[in-house]
Amino acid sequence: MDLFANLATGFAVALTPANLGFCLLGALIGTLVGVLPGIAPITTIAILLPFTFTLPPASSLIMLAGIFYGAQYGGSTTAILVNVPGESSAIVTCLDGHQMAKQGRAGPALAIAAIASFVAGTLATVVIATASVPMTWLALKFNAPEYFSLMVLGLTGAVVLAHGAPEKAVAMVLVGLLLGLVGIDVNSGAPRMTMDLAGLADGIGFVPIAIGMFGIAELAVTLGKPQDRSLLTVKFSNLWPTRADIRACVPSILRGTAIGSILGVLPGGGAALSSFAAYALEKKVSSTPERFGRGAIEGVAAPEAANNAGAQTSFIPLLTLGIPGNAIMALMVGALMIQGIQPGPQVMISQPQLFWGVIASMWLGNLMLVVLNLPLVGLWVSLLRVPYRIMFPAIVLFCCIGTYTVSNTVFDIWTMLLFGILGVFFYKVGAEPAPFVLGFVLGPLMEENFRRAMYLSRGNPWVFFDFIERPISAGLLLCAAALLVILVLPAVRSKREEVFQEE
Amino acid sequence: MTSRLNVPDLCFAVFLVALGALAFALSGQLSIGSAAAMGPGYVPRGLSAIVMIYGLALGIRAIFSGRQSFPEIALRPILLTSAAVALFAVMLPLVGLAITSFAVVICSGFAAYDVRLRENAVVALILSAFGVLLFVKALGLPIPIWWR
Numbered sequence: 001m002d003l004f005a006n007l008a009t010g011f012a013v014a015l016t017p018a019n020l021g022f023c024l025l026g027a028l029i030g031t032l033v034g035v036l037p038g039i040a041p042i043t044t045i046a047i048l049l050p051f052t053f054t055l056p057p058a059s060s061l062i063m064l065a066g067i068f069y070g071a072q073y074g075g076s077t078t079a080i081l082v083n084v085p086g087e088s089s090a091i092v093t094c095l096d097g098h099q100m101a102k103q104g105r106a107g108p109a110l111a112i113a114a115i116a117s118f119v120a121g122t123l124a125t126v127v128i129a130t131a132s133v134p135m136t137w138l139a140l141k142f143n144a145p146e147y148f149s150l151m152v153l154g155l156t157g158a159v160v161l162a163h164g165a166p167e168k169a170v171a172m173v174l175v176g177l178l179l180g181l182v183g184i185d186v187n188s189g190a191p192r193m194t195m196d197l198a199g200l201a202d203g204i205g206f207v208p209i210a211i212g213m214f215g216i217a218e219l220a221v222t223l224g225k226p227q228d229r230s231l232l233t234v235k236f237s238n239l240w241p242t243r244a245d246i247r248a249c250v251p252s253i254l255r256g257t258a259i260g261s262i263l264g265v266l267p268g269g270g271a272a273l274s275s276f277a278a279y280a281l282e283k284k285v286s287s288t289p290e291r292f293g294r295g296a297i298e299g300v301a302a303p304e305a306a307n308n309a310g311a312q313t314s315f316i317p318l319l320t321l322g323i324p325g326n327a328i329m330a331l332m333v334g335a336l337m338i339q340g341i342q343p344g345p346q347v348m349i350s351q352p353q354l355f356w357g358v359i360a361s362m363w364l365g366n367l368m369l370v371v372l373n374l375p376l377v378g379l380w381v382s383l384l385r386v387p388y389r390i391m392f393p394a395i396v397l398f399c400c401i402g403t404y405t406v407s408n409t410v411f412d413i414w415t416m417l418l419f420g421i422l423g424v425f426f427y428k429v430g431a432e433p434a435p436f437v438l439g440f441v442l443g444p445l446m447e448e449n450f451r452r453a454m455y456l457s458r459g460n461p462w463v464f465f466d467f468i469e470r471p472i473s474a475g476l477l478l479c480a481a482a483l484l485v486i487l488v489l490p491a492v493r494s495k496r497e498e499v500f501q502e503e
Numbered sequence: 504m505t506s507r508l509n510v511p512d513l514c515f516a517v518f519l520v521a522l523g524a525l526a527f528a529l530s531g532q533l534s535i536g537s538a539a540a541m542g543p544g545y546v547p548r549g550l551s552a553i554v555m556i557y558g559l560a561l562g563i564r565a566i567f568s569g570r571q572s573f574p575e576i577a578l579r580p581i582l583l584t585s586a587a588v589a590l591f592a593v594m595l596p597l598v599g600l601a602i603t604s605f606a607v608v609i610c611s612g613f614a615a616y617d618v619r620l621r622e623n624a625v626v627a628l629i630l631s632a633f634g635v636l637l638f639v640k641a642l643g644l645p646i647p648i649w650w651r
Binding site: 051054167168170171174175177178181185187188190192193195216219220221223224225387388389390392393394396397399400401404405408410413414416417420421424425426428429430431447450451454455457458459461 | 511512514515518519522523526529530533537538539540541542543544545546547550551553554557558561573574576577580581584585587588589591592593595596600604607608609611612614615616617618619622623626627630634638642644645646
């Protein structure tokens with residue numbers, strides 16, 4: 001298949017008026033929630049998920065993707081102007097971006113953030129388009145054991161890259177896998193762990209879990225914390241970066257894009273990690289590292305490029321292998337499955353319009369964002385003045401309505417409430433919800449492939465680790481083991497340092 | 504003596520053991536089968552056993568891993584947010600979306616410490632109207648507006 005022919009197919013889908021509209025809508029909603037601290041893109045996607053069910057699959061994915069990368073743009077606006085990250089991946093943008101704003105250079109900071117995001121978005125779209133074809137070819141060689149091992153690797157990645165204690169992330173993955181099994185067993189038709197509740201026959205609903213944990217729980221926790229939203233009165237004397245700024249930023253943007261593209265593909269990776277890594281690299285390669293943290297424009301350009309590139313390339317494992325690399329991609333899997341599409345390598349062949357349409361829309365969405373974002377900065381800033389106490393009840397209401405509309409029963413609302421309370425508990429004991437959601441989505445798929453592989457090997461578990469017959473599966477498990485070793489090493493080191501300090 | 508107890512870790516461990524035990528009991532009726540031909544109970548029983556054992560291990564470690572008390576919980580936002588969600592579940596089938604939305608917004612508004620009565624009421628009215636217009640009229644979702 002020819003790349004240009006594929007992209008042409010994609011643009012034909014993405015350029016229809018309806019899909020352009022959904023792309024714009026998604027990008028705008030994404031920017032909005034990116035700007036507003038306290039509403040994460042994952043919460044927004046979870047809330048809007050039910051409303052996309054009535055749309056055609058391509059339109060719904062185009063809009064949901066727009067929310068994700070739109071949030072990367074919006075998050076930097078808040079970071080630069082208010083010194084509060086509107087979104088977790090914008091934390092490092094605060095460092096130099098806000099310093100620039102204080103020095104009266106808010107305009108160039110915002111402009112370079114938008115330009116860096118756009119350049120990275122464009123390059124990442126090309127990366128996705130070129131990487132997808134060989135990835136899909138590889139994926140067609142996958143059988144049950146390979147899929148199982150790949151999911152093990154994905155979950156290990158989620159554990160390694162989770163914030164907080166890794167042993168709790170492991171526990172959360174296990175809990176997610178276990179709860180994913182609730183419902184009727186596909187092979188035998190036997191109801192499992194349903195407690196004779198009709199509402200559990202099809203398993204615990206994905207939407208109530210996602211909205212409960214990322215919506216309700218998040219809100220309750222945020223409200224319990226003190227709020228700080230002192231706005232900086234910014235003067236936009238000059239919006240455009242100088243020629244020297246641009247020259248300084250070009251290599252930074254390219255380096256940021258490269259880092260983001262690579263880290264985005266890794267399981268558990270994505271936008272937030274990419275921006276941290278890019279900032280660290282810029283500081284390392286700079287001849288004047290002391291300028292960082294005092295308004296260095298490279299310190300804005302590189303992480304912004306990286307988080308946008310990472311946000312986009314994290315779609316690669318989802319679109320080609322059907323394996324979500326992070327919690328937001330797990331929501332996308334949920335969206336596809338409810339549309340009746342089983343994500344995986346066959347999607348690209350059986351639904352080329354969907355696949356390439358989404359990819360083409362990413363580039364269009366980035367273009368819209370860079371055009372719209374700078375003129376709209378004033379509007380976003382005025383939205384920041386809306387107090388949280390007004391936004392918050394609206395979000396609670398939308399969470400409820402969104403969950404209810406999935407299957408029009410209040411059973412889902414009670415499920416959402418239960419998982420909201422559980423979410424607060426998890427937050428308080430320091431356990432991340434993201435590995436849980438990933439485990440929950442992958443649970444049934446893993447069980448199915450595990451059972452099929454074991455059936456084919458007549459109960460021999462070495463089928464997963466057979467270097468001669470199944471090199472891909474064995475290689476994937478080896479990668480997972482290597483990740484775990486890396487995870488243990490620094491812990492061992494720091495423990496040892498503690499011991500040495502005590503002596 | 505609670506001097507060495509890590510309370511958050513211990514709570515999490517207790518949760519894991521309880522959940523594992525519940526899942527183990529609930530999947531007790533399902534046939535297990537063999538490794539080559541697994542029954543519906545094979546994976547659930549295996550996984551719930553793993554969760555229980557893992558929880559036990561975390562629990563034992565939490566007893567000896569140094570003192571840490573449970574973090575403070577701001578009860579008001581959690582209770583009132585939960586109450587608002589429960590209100591939605593109870594009221595919607597009885598009185599329809601318009602009145603339910605109003606009640607949910609009023610209730611959850613009080614979860615914020617800086618709630619203002621008049622403002623909250625106005626917001627509730629606007630959101631109630633907005634919700635009905637957007638979701639029922641514009642998007643055509645099958646939600647009752649009033650009681651039946």
